[in-house]
Amino acid sequence: MKKSILRACASAVALAAAASIAAPTFAQDAAAPADSEETGLDEIVVTASGRDKSRLDSSVSVTSVDAELVDAFKPSSEAEVFRMIPGIQVPGTSGPGGNSNIAVRGLPVATGGSPFVQIQEDGLPVVLFGDIQFGNNDYWTRFDASVERVESVRGGGSTTFASQAPGAVINYISHTGKKEGGFVSLSKGVNYDETKVDFRYGGPINDTLRFHLGGQFKTGRGPLGADFNVSDSIQVKGNVTQDIADGNGYFRLLFKVADTQEPNYTGAPALATLSGNKISNVQPFPGFDGRNSSNYSIYNRDFLIYNRTGQLERVEMSGISTKQTQLGGQLHYEFDGGVTVDNNFRWSKLSGSFASPFLNVRRAAGIVGSTVNGQVVGSIRYASGPNAGQVFTGTYVDDNVNVRTNIRDLGSLANDLTIAGKFALGAFDLTARGGFFYMNQDIAMDWHVNKSLREVSGNNPSQLDLYNTAGARMTVEGISGYNNNWGNCCARDYDLSYTNTAPYAALELDSDDFAIDGSVRFENIKASGGGRTGGAEFNVNSNGVLIPTMTANGASEVLDYSRNYVSWTAGALWKANSNTSLFVRASRGGRFNGDRQTFGGKIASNGALCTGAMAAAGTMGCSADGVTPSVDFVKQYELGLKNRGDLAGGRYTVEITALKGNFKQSTFELSATRCPGGSGGCVIDARYKSYGAEFYGTYNNGGFTLVGNATWTKATRSGVGSGGTPTPFTRAPYMPDLVYTVQANYDILDAATLGLNVTGQTSIIDDAGRQYPGGAVVGVNLRVMPLSNIELGIQGYNVFNRYDLRGSGNIADGSTSPIVLGTGPALGRTWTASVKYSF
Structure with missing residues (x-):
């Protein structure tokens, strides 16, 4: 196993223990946020808040x-953990590596990632920008045994107690x-190849010193049946x-130390009926x-790229890898007189890679006889596998990219300092808070987006080579271009740095029956660094074939600008009684558009953001307004009810929030299916509106426990028409x-x-308005305790093996009946057995 990780763990434990032993003499019962003994609505909120209110008495959603609930659900990825949280809307089909589109409260993801949702570990962001x-951000976080609970705040405090959220x-x-x-627990796939070990141990060392260590090891071919290990991960936190x-x-x-490799699933073809705009x-x-197979293949397990040093390099198809x-x-520390100081610091060294065979299904007809790389295609032949060299006669091909992005540096330094004072004013308590947040985020990457061709199969698809009319090979291992699939936009190499500083302040007036609060955050982001996109194409001799190639030697772009903006929130709470509270809240929060703002004509030649006037005049290399879309603002309005009580001999809790929100966004899109004219690499500008409600409820009665959440929204979008004017709002x-x-x-x-x-x-x-059916998957679990410290379990996911569409969809071929779709289905039926030893 990964010995460097284990050595790093041992070193970190030793360092932590030595530092703590060397500290002054301390006492036992200081308040600490984790391992809380309070549960339900009495649990103290520690996320994006003042850390001194219970859920019932907090005027936020x-x-x-908790970890036990997540363990019983057996999520297949972080996205499925997020589906347990109301307000969070995520398909959960991208696989355990991450790369999910995480929306919130009907505010959609215009392109990718989680632009308005921040993922934190112990109160600090894992990366500054979610997209x-x-x-x-979901590349870098894994739910493992070290986690006590996952806490989420929507709207409200996320606006002013966190940046970019x-x-x-x-x-x-x-x-x-x-x-x-x-x-220690061992989980093993019954009808698929995956082995996972989770462990944790902690407790007091003496009266004033305690520790905790936990983590996870995972390996296997995964539930989508790759014929090589697509999972090979270890993570330890303490x-x-x-x-x-x-x-x-x-x-x-x-x-925390981690060395992870997990697959990124990019969809599967499917058959369907089309009637009007309705797919069924x-x-x-x-x-x-797509329920049990993917386009990962032993014949595409590694591939050639043209690297940043000007050499052909063979890299692994390793999904999403992180170090x-x-x-x-x-x-x-709580001083006498009601003054409290909290400081949270983290240094992170992050790197990794993204390597995936994207999926796009099209008819093979028309390839033979077309001109590719200046030559007429005479035939398509299998490049590998049992049919290597034979003529391909299939109806469909997958012509999407082999992509490899080297994440050279995504490290950061973050610190959040808060000072709070609580003072009695007759029948009221006044709490004043002031804080300062700092985070420096590095982003250094190089992109390698190859033109690729392969057969459409879920069983080790072969790469396909093109041959000219004279019988000479035109491509190598199915690759017809290095780094040039999306033109010079995306043969990128850059090294950027963003420094976010944010002083913030909050006031709260609290009485026995009412509480009102308001807070404001002053954001400043400084952008620096730069990079290059692709230059002119040239040919590279790859195994005797000349392959058109691009590298990042085109026009350079330098960043040297800063942006300031203000976020705020205000709310009020009525404590109707000891079991019921109602709250209202309004907020406006900003989110800085980071690396997605680059290489789109929005940065002037001197590193400043382009203004609209500069773009109209075409001065200093500007072709688009960079100032206006550099910050996306979200406005939200909330009305919430929290209640608990007795029902039919048991206890229940209910939390309901009615909500309304809107935002605008300008961001860079990679997918050809989302860009006008079908070309990859474009800037999408849009406005969104949403209203709806979110619900979270629990019920406990003897040995019976019921937990449910739901998010209902009506989300609408307005784009930009051909004349530059906004289009009407539609679904x-x-x-x-x-x-x-x-x-x-x-x-x-x-x-x-x-x-x-x-x-x-x-x-x-x-995007074309065609409707895809909804659905649900059902899971079951059975755990048996033959001894007090031994647990045996069997868990089933999607036990009815439903073909459940969740992700994006498109019509690949509408000329046939049934039609052919590109889809993102949920995993099919999987069974997992487990044994757990507690001590």
């Missing part, structure tokens, strides 16, 4: 999902060893906490069932009106647990 191109914050909160104990002598605080050191009766494509080292520290593409997850468990005499879960959504439309 906040949800906490970094080939570096989305006007929609929501999702915070992975670690165990800290308040309670001694742990476990912390040591020293409580302060007077009982007023703590100091904590944290570390979706069925698997012959030879390629992470993180060190952090937290300080919490937003790829956004279901309803997304829901329900989970029920029943404990039988503390000896067994039987569980059932359902996750689903209603229909979506594509």
Whole structure:
């Protein structure tokens, strides 16, 4: 196994322990956010908040999902963890590597990533921007045994207590060893090849010192049946906490090391019926069932790129790979007189790669006889596999890219300092907070987007080579171009840096019956660095074939600008009684458009943002306004109810929030299917409006537990017409009106647990307005405890093996009956067995 990771873990533990032992004498019972003994609506909110209010008494929409609930649900990716949170809308079909489109409250993702949702670990962002191109925030986070719970705040505090998160914050909160104990569990795929080991252990070292260590190891070919290991990951996280002598605080050191490789699934073809604009009766494509297969292939397990040093290099088709080292520290101290200081620091070293065979199905007719790279195509032949050299006569081909992006550096340095004071004013308590956030985010990458051709198959598809009319080979291993698939836009090489500073302030007036609050955040982002796009094409001799090639020697772009903006929120809470509260809130939050602003004609030759006037005049290399779209603003309005009580001999909680929001966005899009004229690489400008409601509820009665969430929204979109004027608002593409997850468990005499879960959504439309059916998948789990510390389990996902569409869709061939689609289905039926030893 990865010995460097294990050595790093040992070193970090030793460093943390030594630092804590060397600290002054401390006491036992300081308040710490993790390992909380409070549950339900009494749980203290620690995410994007003042860290001193329960969920019931907070005038924000906040949800906490504990580790036991996630473990029973057995999510197949981080996206499915997010589907357990109301307000978060994510397809969950991209695979365990990440690269999900994470929307919130009906505010869609215009291109990719999570532009308005920030993922945090222990209160600090894993990366500053959620939609970094080939570096989305879900690449870098894994739910493992070290996590105590996942807490999410939508709207409200996410606007002013975090940067770049006007929609929501999702915070992975670690165990800290308040309670001694742990476990080791082994999970094994029954009808697929995957092995996963989760472990954690923690507890007090002495009266004032405690620790926790946890992590995960995972390997296998995955549920979509690749014939080589697409998963090969290890992650270890730990912390040591020293409580302060007077009982007023703590100091904590944290570390994380990870070396992960997980697949990125890009969809599958399917057959369907088209009636008008309505698609129905979706069925698997012959030879390629997206429920249990993908276009990962042993014949495309590695491929050639033209690298940044001017050499042909063979790289692995390794999905999304990350290497992470993180060190952090937290300080919490409560002074006499009601003054509290909190500081949270983290240094991160992140790197990795993105390598994936994108999928696009088209008819093969017309390729023979066409001109490619200056030659007429005479035939298509198998480049590999059992049919190598034979003429290809199939009806369809996959002509999308082999892409490799080297993530050279995505490291960061972050610190968040808050000082709060609480003062009695007669019948009211006044709390004042001031803070300062700093984060420097590096983004250094080089892109390699090859023109590729392969057969359409879910069973080790072969690459396809083109031959000219004289019988000479025109392509190599199915590749007809290095780095040039999307033109000179995307043969990129850049090294950028963004520094975000943000002072913020909040006031809250609290009484027995009412509370009002307001906060403001002053953002400044400084952009620096630069890069180049592709230059003129040239030929490279690859195994005796001249292949057109691009490299990043084209026009350079330099960044040297800063941008300031203000975010705010205000809210009020009525404490109707000890079991009921109602709140209202309004907020406006900004989100800086980072690397997606580059190489689109929006940066002037001197590094400044282009103004509209400069773009109209074409001065200093400007072709588009860069100032206006550099910050996307989200406005949200909320009305919420929280209630708990007794029902039929059990206890329930209900949280309902009515919401309305709107935003505008300008961002760079890679996908040819979303760009005018079908060319990859374009800037999309759009406005969005949404209204709806989100729900989260729980019910406990004896051994029966029921947890459910739902998000209902009406999302609309307005684009830009041919004359530059906004188009009318119409239904937003790829956004279901309803997304829901329900989970029920029943404990039988503390000896067994039987569980059932359902996750689903209603229909979506594509960019052309065609409607795709909604649906749901059902999961089951059974856990048996033959001994008090041994648990045996069997979990089933999508037990009815439904072909459930969740992701984006498009018509690949509408000339046949049934038609051929490009789809993003949920995983098919999978069974996983597990054994867990607790101690």
